[in-house]
Amino acid sequence: MTVTIKDVAKRANVAPSTVSRVIADSPRISEKTKKKVREAMKELGYHPNFIARSLANKSTQVIGLVMPSSADKAFQNPFFPEVIRGISKAVHDRQYALQLSTGETEAEIYDGVVHMVQGKRVDGVILLYSRANDKIMAYLQKEDVPFVVIGKPHKKAEEITHVDNDNVRAAREATEYLIELGHERIAFVGGNVNLIVTMDRLRGYEKALKSAGLAYRKDYIVHEEFLKEGGQEAMKELLSLAEPPTALVVADDLMALGVLNTLAEMGLSVPGDVSIVSFNNVLLSEISRPPLTSVDINIFQLGFEAARNLIQQIENPNEPIKRIIIPHTLVKRFSCDYYKAPSQ
């Protein structure tokens, strides 16, 4: 039925092993036979069987991708298509394939990962998120599976290859930008508290306040997820304080969109009444109203480097642990303005 290496071998009057070598483009085969074999392959319409190769090789040329729980609204974040685009790019040239984790709940996803790892379906794994006490990460580490995480591991970051932004600095700079504009009452609107990226950005925000000599107020820190039902409450509370903030540092663009709309509903204008700076600089930030000032974290690059380094790690077992920091830049649009003292 399917044409195999043997058929090609017969057709070209050589041994199967020779055909195999031609496929691998071994330098120890004469150009003449190579040509002969290649012709036979063409004529028969031969295509190597990856599965058989994998079995013999103990290498699948497949990389597993682990997304956060799809039950989570975070799944809808445009961050993911974009990292995947980067990963896909890096992976395509080197002939690797991508396999996606499946399942809705955390438990299901965990099982899925165990399955694809134990079943030897993948050579390595990329974790597309990083949060505190992640079972999957612990598992991968225990099993000594090649993997890289996008984001900073919660613990033992120096033992795990990861690709990240300097989120502390990014957040500090974003906050400093607002300070430069004259704002003194700046609030922080974070996402899921378990995500390391949230923690880091919060720390950067803190640092900026501190070095500017501004007070760090607990009531200025909000961690609701604005995309959830009723998530607007915390936002409303924040702006009903006796001394409401005049500027917000928002965890990411999708959340910023939610914030933008809550503000509009409350009759507050951006950047007129409140300035906003957010993160990620996805498509959304351009087409929002007003277009968002956002920290571009080079999502594509995050994915690209993660994949590139994972492949290196797979192909070279004693590749050292690495920490790769992708640069960021503040993209100024129209969601920030100078602080204006309220006209009494």
Add this chain to the structure above:
Amino acid sequence: MTVTIKDVAKRANVAPSTVSRVIADSPRISEKTKKKVREAMKELGYHPNFIARSLANKSTQVIGLVMPSSADKAFQNPFFPEVIRGISKAVHDRQYALQLSTGETEAEIYDGVVHMVQGKRVDGVILLYSRANDKIMAYLQKEDVPFVVIGKPHKKAEEITHVDNDNVRAAREATEYLIELGHERIAFVGGNVNLIVTMDRLRGYEKALKSAGLAYRKDYIVHEEFLKEGGQEAMKELLSLAEPPTALVVADDLMALGVLNTLAEMGLSVPGDVSIVSFNNVLLSEISRPPLTSVDINIFQLGFEAARNLIQQIENPNEPIKRIIIPHTLVKRFSCDYYKAPSQ
């Protein structure tokens, strides 16, 4: 190194084939030996090797997913995470894995698909989009690979299993809703003209106009992609007509978001000056300003059914061709209002 079926066999004092049968839960093995073998598996930490199984079986339990070109902004559409969520759900229970097509350009993606099909890496394929003259679809058909498309195939739809909405009807109903509100000057803002879904929705729009006795005007049809640089131009032109439309049927929520912002920039209010109804009802439509009236097309279900049917097709070779229509419903929010004659 790795523990195989043989190791388990020795440990349990049975033949490898017996172990194999236990894995498959063959009814022709006594409960007693089953238990014995299972204990041995546990003790040794055995996990079946999927690759080896695939080779022997000629079945990989993997489904390939083909996304549109990631060079395309369409890639950022929240439609995709959501279909994938549905697919993932359907696939997880039945122990199938998902493989993603890689590559940026169309040519790269085509190559990728050929690779994964010829390399026997997948048992079947789901096409996550449908457009006119798609090389990939033609290829899959020619090679007789089990596949299903999400959306309606351009040609020979009766020969290809597909999962779709009745987009013609959906668009007609959406348009009729605007007509009921008193609108007579209704424009259509479509996405990529090559996508079948765009064509169908345009047809539905046309039908609604026709049966309401309203004129179908060419200058009311716009097909720019609003997410592109300069895509707002067509929009502006549309609204600068001598008789500008008072309502818009917009291809999908993401585009609607862009339209919303272009309108705001032009100083037009929604739904005050212009009413908008769009499609897909993704998260975005809830958090946009105003929240969008949108046709819910049950994206999750589209993915779920596609996967379910593909698996049936894979496991039962003479499964008939099917056309599955997922129901839709108009979700009314705040982007539509009654037509108000302009105060002279």
Add this chain to the structure above:
DNA sequence: TTGTAGGCGTTATCAG
């Protein structure tokens, strides 16, 4: 009910 043996399509190790 269970064991034996051959095969799935490649690659790798030896010879030559």
Add this chain to the structure above:
DNA sequence: CTGATAACGCCTACAA
């Protein structure tokens, strides 16, 4: 430079 031959880990007749 090329050819046998034995794996890779599992499945499935066919036997027993």
